[in-house]
Amino acid sequence: MAKSAAKNASGASALPINIGINEKDRAGIAKGLSHLLADTYTLYLTTHNFHWNVTGPMFNTLHTMFMAQYTELWNAVDPVAERIRSLGHAAPGSYAQFAKLASVPDAPVNPPKALEMVRILVQGHEAVARTARALFPLADKAGDEPTADLLTQRLTVHEQTAWMLRSLLEE
Template sequence: MKTNIGINEAGRKAVSDELAKLLADEFILYTKTRNAHWNIEGADFHTVHVFFESQYQQLEEVVDGVAERMRKIGHYAPATLTQFLQLTHLTEKLENGNNSQGYIKELLADHESIIMFLRGNITPFAEKYQDMGSSDYLTQLLETHEEMAWMLRAHLTK
């Protein structure tokens, strides 16, 4: 059935295309956070292992939310690893060792990249495409990523 929600098809398609990139980024970050949870080593293992678990659980909800937002505006969400790797702004590679500082620095950089992507789309979603719902959704998601980044940043030593 045709989606009739007060946003023209071109606007919904443009928003959906950006949400697909966001979904790919979120899935890559989720996977990298799972990797950190599974493979962390060091004297702070237990504390950081539990911390990464809380982060990947939040990201699992985010991934689902982005895909559902795409469906709400009438488009299908990409759902294969191949699609995610083609769409993402992030890299799936982890450059540092299996220690907390290395993982946290890399995950923080990815959160900050997503934060910048979100900031860059909030106003166009609302003004250019007249999709206030998606704009509001990105604002809420921005706050989630800012908090997660803050928590990561608080673990870093200089």
């Protein structure tokens, strides 16, 4: 058995990660992905909240549109968390951790009017896009193609959704 093999909590040997990305870069990328996970989860919850609480003449359109959007966001958190695990780090998964890590604010306590909900979601999708984009240079430098690919997919969704929502606010 290799002398360098780390021991886990139960005393069993664990193999060190050796995927060609150094420890410092793996830690930096995992940190960036943790921000992306927290932002995605927070925006998911706000979108689901708005699906429940939207009112007014656009109810049917927005209720249905928000459902498609929160479902997409819900499905997105899993690959982000599992990429963090593949890089050898723990994935955050509590409201306390997400509150610390997210750049997206929590949903307002009192449900806003329908178009204000749309404005909040445009800003939310743009904020998540900025979080994803900020991680690109490090993923690129480290040769981390799976993370770069994940970031590309998330950027495509957030920028397209921001456009669709923003269109509702225009004449």
